[in-house]
Amino acid sequence: MKEQLAKIRAEALAAFEAAQDSAALDALRVQYLGKKGELTAVLKMMGKLSPEERPAMGQLANEVRAALESALEQQGRKLEAQALTARLQAEAVDVTVPGKKVSIGHQHPMYIALDEIKDIFIGMGFDVLDGPEIELASYNFDRLNAEEGHPSRDWSDTFYFDEDSRVMLRSQTSPMQVRAMETRELPIRIIAPGRVYRKDEVDATHSPMFHQVEGMVIDKGVTMADLKGTLNTVVEQLYGKGTKTRFRPHHFPFTEPSCEMDVQCHKCGGVGCPTCKGEGWIELLGAGMIHPKVLEMSGIDPNVYSGWAFGVGLERTAMRRFKIADLRLIFENDMRFLEQF
Ligand code: DAH
Secondary structure, three states, X not given: OHHHHHHHXXXXXXXXXXXXXXXXXXXXXXXXHOOOOHHHHHXXXXXXXXOOHHHHHHHXXXXXXXXXXXXXXXXXXXXXXXXXXXXXXXXXOOOOOOOOOOOOOOOOHHHHHHHHXXXXXXXXXXXXXXXXXXXXXXXHOHHHOOOOOOHHHOOOOOOEOOOOOOEEEOOOOOHHHHHHHHHOOOOEEEEEEEEEEOOOOOOOOOOOEEEEEEEEEEEOOOOHHHHHHHHHHHHHHHHOOOOOEEEEEEEEOOEEEEEEEEEEOOOOOOOXXXXXXXXXXXXXXXXXXXXXXXXHHOOOXXXXXXXXXXXXXXXXXXXHHXXXXXXXXHHHOOHHHHOOO
16 A cells, blocks of 8 residues: 555656646546545555554555645646746737827817807807707798798709608708797897708809808897897907908898898908909808797797897808818818818
């Protein structure tokens, strides 16, 4: 039995040392020290020894077991350390490799211009509203006093969804006036930016989709002087102090009186040049005093309340703000263009 124990000890220690990973080591643990293991088998035979032999043999067996256990533990730690080192090497990050460039985008020039406009109006106490691009013709036309037969309702100008011309892509942001009157308490001071759609061919100044900003004020005692004062202030903030404007009479179905507002040409200072087509002035927006019928249709008494409204094209405003010559540049998303802002 003594030889048997010595043999097990020698074999086991050699096997442990040769184990390549912890799974192999574990299998060896079972092979030698498990319930059906080799050492266990020898220990079970202890009972057959004579009482004189038993203590010495018992001690030896315990020594062997202790030796195996400690060798197992040592080898286990060694393998663990090896595995860790291997993993660290495999997963090492080379901090000297050049990184990937993260390119961060920025706002589109038109939205930069829109934010400037929003800031100005918010500073004057206006709220900013959002509304649907798929709109009812009753909001886009009827309740803005553009009756059946009005040229802007024509199929050649407007994208309708149905044969009866009731649902459409809004052709202006003006229906937001009606929506604001419907949902807001008086007095009302709002702007409503957004996309609008018309059947226009694409060229340097036209696109079937473009953006407008609608503005509206309704309160007691509001006059044309408020309209002029407010819009002049906005233009000075957008284009610089002392920027000259002029108001020309015009016609819109939803305002009376109606006007268009021009800004003095920034290129020639009013003398006349190609930019302003020799006029000295550039048309900026449409505006006017809200027609009493429009107020009435939305349940507001025109004898008590009055208001003004305007609509401005956002692309054109941005083009002037950033001196962009061609409208198409705004929509093409050419990075060489966009990166300039
Ligand atoms: N909706 C008009 C257009 O698209 C612009 C406009 C003119 C809006 C006068 C207004 C306004 O609110 O009062 O041409």
